[in-house]
Amino acid sequence: MWAIINLPNKFKNTGELWLKRCKIQERTPSLKDTIEELRSYIQRTEENIKNSKALATQLKENIPSNQRCSNNFHNPQAKNSEEDCWKLHPEKRPKNSKKTVKALLAVNTSANLSSFILDSGATTLMVNHLKYFQDITMKTETIKLADGSVIEALGTRTIRLESKNIILTFKNFLYIPKLATNLISMAAFIKTNHSIHRLNKDQFIVLDHHKQEIVGGTLSSGNFVLDYNHPKAFASTSVPKNIVSLHQAAGHPSIEYFRKMFPNKQIPQFNCLTCNTCKKKKNPFLGKFPQAVQKLEFLHMDLCGPISPPLESGARFIFKIMDGFSHFSWIFFLMNKSETPNILKTTS
Numbered sequence: 001m002w003a004i005i006n007l008p009n010k011f012k013n014t015g016e017l018w019l020k021r022c023k024i025q026e027r028t029p030s031l032k033d034t035i036e037e038l039r040s041y042i043q044r045t046e047e048n049i050k051n052s053k054a055l056a057t058q059l060k061e062n063i064p065s066n067q068r069c070s071n072n073f074h075n076p077q078a079k080n081s082e083e084d085c086w087k088l089h090p091e092k093r094p095k096n097s098k099k100t101v102k103a104l105l106a107v108n109t110s111a112n113l114s115s116f117i118l119d120s121g122a123t124t125l126m127v128n129h130l131k132y133f134q135d136i137t138m139k140t141e142t143i144k145l146a147d148g149s150v151i152e153a154l155g156t157r158t159i160r161l162e163s164k165n166i167i168l169t170f171k172n173f174l175y176i177p178k179l180a181t182n183l184i185s186m187a188a189f190i191k192t193n194h195s196i197h198r199l200n201k202d203q204f205i206v207l208d209h210h211k212q213e214i215v216g217g218t219l220s221s222g223n224f225v226l227d228y229n230h231p232k233a234f235a236s237t238s239v240p241k242n243i244v245s246l247h248q249a250a251g252h253p254s255i256e257y258f259r260k261m262f263p264n265k266q267i268p269q270f271n272c273l274t275c276n277t278c279k280k281k282k283n284p285f286l287g288k289f290p291q292a293v294q295k296l297e298f299l300h301m302d303l304c305g306p307i308s309p310p311l312e313s314g315a316r317f318i319f320k321i322m323d324g325f326s327h328f329s330w331i332f333f334l335m336n337k338s339e340t341p342n343i344l345k346t347t348s
Contacts, residue, residue: 118224298324
């Protein structure tokens with residue numbers, strides 16, 4: 001444990017993910033397993049450098065030389081406007097910051113534009129096409145690439161992808177049209193108690209905290225490429241009526257158990273009005289009574305009983321009212337609890 005905590009900075013992220021995975025699997029990390037994990041990380045990094053192209057490098061190669069700007073000169077054929085040209089206005093170039101979102105992994109030549117890759121270096125989730133969004137909130141955010149250059153994200157929103165078992169919902173996905181492939185932060189799975197298991201040389205699966213498989217994928221040149229169905233099937237956010245009826249007939253189970261009851265059905269995330277109503281609770285009482293500053297500002301009431309044996313008058317309940325400021329008290333003896341409303345009316 002001491003060796004993992006004191007790893008060099010370049011292995012900090014790998015060490016944290018390794019500790020998290022051991023905690024999920026309920027085992028103590030041994031020195032041998034830790035060394036193997038670091039060796040595997042170094043091997044993946046070397047494969048990525050050898051078989052991949054950095055995002056910024058690919059973007060640069062896609063810009064024809066006759067469309068590039070030079071220092072203090074804006075090329076009229078460039079895609080950006082003269083007003084936004086960094087060569088003319090260097091002050092507009094985004095500055096590198098510790099808070100800048102990072103996309104560490106280089107893009108593998110075998111991955112296409114629609115691939116989704118689990119990236120251990122990405123700090124957030126990123127896609128390159130609007131087709132993955134049901135709707136989008138437009139905002140600008142700076143993304144730092146592996147070579148230190150930056151690009152801009154144009155929006156953020158929730159997307160849904162269908163795996164062979166369930167529908168995956170990801171929040172706060174960034175829309176980056178210039179991204180060469182789609183990236184999913186591996187830490188997003190690890191931090192939510194998911195674990196990644198390798199099945200064989202070329203395949204892996206992601207398990208939830210119940211050890212249920214939620215998505216699988218292939219290992220290609222050191223990259224974890226997810227298997228999923230095209231998201232166009234989820235352009236509509238409505239839930240089929242037969243799913244709602246089935247949920248009601250099953251006794252309103254939670255989404256988790258509902259999917260286990262019917263594993264062959266694709267059950268999306270939906271809200272049940274009856275379930276939401278039944279889960280509502282009253283606000284709790286304050287931890288202490290407020291302090292009164294004048295008479296009759298607060299009244300403390302207490303109804304006790306039934307008393308056994310009853311009083312000589314036959315009263316079986318005691319109703320006490322105390323003023324929160326003067327502590328003056330009224331005590332009433334009642335035959336039945338139903339007499340309480342009449343007492344309140346007469347004393348008011």
